[in-house]
Amino acid sequence: MKIKIRYFGMLTEVTGCEEEIIDFPEVVISELLEMLFIKYPKLKDKKFQVAQNNELVPFKTKISSKEIVLLPPFSGG
Amino acid sequence: MDRYNRHIILSEIGHKGQEKLSKSKVLVVGAGGLGCPVLQYLAAAGIGTLGIIDYDVVELSNLQRQILFGTSSLGKNKANEAKAKLQDLNQTINIIAYPEQLTYQNAIELFGQFDIIVDGTDNFETRYLINDACVITNTTLVFGAIYKFQGQVAVFNYNGGPSYRCAFPDKPKKGDVPNCSEVGVLGVLPGIIGSMMCNEVLKIILGIGHILSGELMCYDALSNQNQIIKIKRCETEIESVILNKNNFQNQKMNDLCSSDINEVSIEAFLNNKNVQFIDVRELHEQPKIKNFNVIKIPLSALESQLELISLIKDKAIFCQSGIRSKTAVSILKKYNINNCYSIREGASEIIGYINKSNNNVIHE
Incomplete structure (x- = not known):
């Protein structure tokens, strides 16, 4: 399954891109994250939430969208 | 209306x-x-x-x-x-x-x-x-x-x-x-x-x-x-x-913005010869510290008076309450000026410490 992953804020500094398409066989978001942590070890140290179908979802949620968003909290003002 | x-x-x-x-x-x-x-x-x-x-x-x-x-x-x-x-x-x-x-x-x-x-x-x-x-x-x-x-x-x-x-x-x-x-x-x-x-x-x-x-x-x-x-x-x-x-x-507030700012007590500097004391309060603020070797650089003028800051000595920076001094340290960091310390105590407390250590300080 091909999934588009979008990264916001400081996450793009770890991934080096704002979005990418990943071919991914697994079904749960946490498994996708495990794979991303191997690809980007520093991502593991970052705080973020995950959204699919434009909604924040727990990491144990099954992937049901072609687009996953990784969203960190911002503090700047 | x-x-x-x-x-x-x-x-x-x-x-x-x-x-x-x-x-x-x-x-x-x-x-x-x-x-x-x-x-x-x-x-x-x-x-x-x-x-x-x-x-x-x-x-x-x-x-x-x-x-x-x-x-x-x-x-x-x-x-x-x-x-x-x-x-x-x-x-x-x-x-x-x-x-x-x-x-x-x-x-x-x-x-x-x-x-x-x-x-x-x-x-x-x-x-x-x-x-x-x-x-x-x-x-x-x-x-x-x-x-x-x-x-x-x-x-x-x-x-x-x-x-x-x-x-x-x-x-x-x-x-x-x-x-x-x-x-x-x-x-x-x-x-x-x-x-x-x-x-x-x-x-x-x-x-x-x-x-x-x-x-x-x-x-x-x-x-x-x-x-x-x-x-x-x-x-x-x-x-x-x-x-x-x-x-x-x-509950107590953790430090807001000072994740990498060295915050120390004035006590650590009183017997240190290799230190420059910097008062970043505005010039009109009281109490003034007299007869003690302090240079006055108001926070608002800090960036235009960087040449006054010693590059060799430790810098002990203070203000009225210990908040602006942190800002000053973070500004100096931006200019790669190292060995800057934000003094936890405010000016009136500092005067007390200096008096105690028998320096010639007059409380105005």
């Missing part, structure tokens, strides 16, 4: 809506990049009571985006300075400046006096404090935050909607996410995000349109993309804040 004519002729607002605005009370926490545009439009719109809380002073590097201030504001408290500018914009509204830090001790009583709280702060410590105080006092929170070219806007605790903790449950640890003035930001970005925040405030008061409750708007200034992400209310998050209600005021 000529002033509000362009509001009143809108059928969605009219005299009734304008009356609602003039009866409303809004508190803006932080008069910085986000706070400035929010405050300007709220004051112009005729919000009846406008509170501004900020303990910080205006620095030269603020003027790139904090559009209420000018060069004459440098070194002055942001809440007081914002009030002066806004009162000129609209003398018919009541503006209250709180030139102090929002803390666990003063938040609950303060929030109870307002209908809506606007979070324009620059650090997670205060953002979570604001959220929790809004949950406890059942007050609507209009939230905005920025990072480089991107921004987030949301409305929390609105009509039983989710809180900030429902989206981001845990406060990031120090260093997880950059705080305060550690990163760059496109000057107009807080203008865009602050205007969106003000738009939410006005709609809530007027009871018109769609409110960003349970939704986090994510805006990217480079791509012009705007994505709205839904947030569900999480009862356990909200309950745990309410359960902790009685303990709320006993």
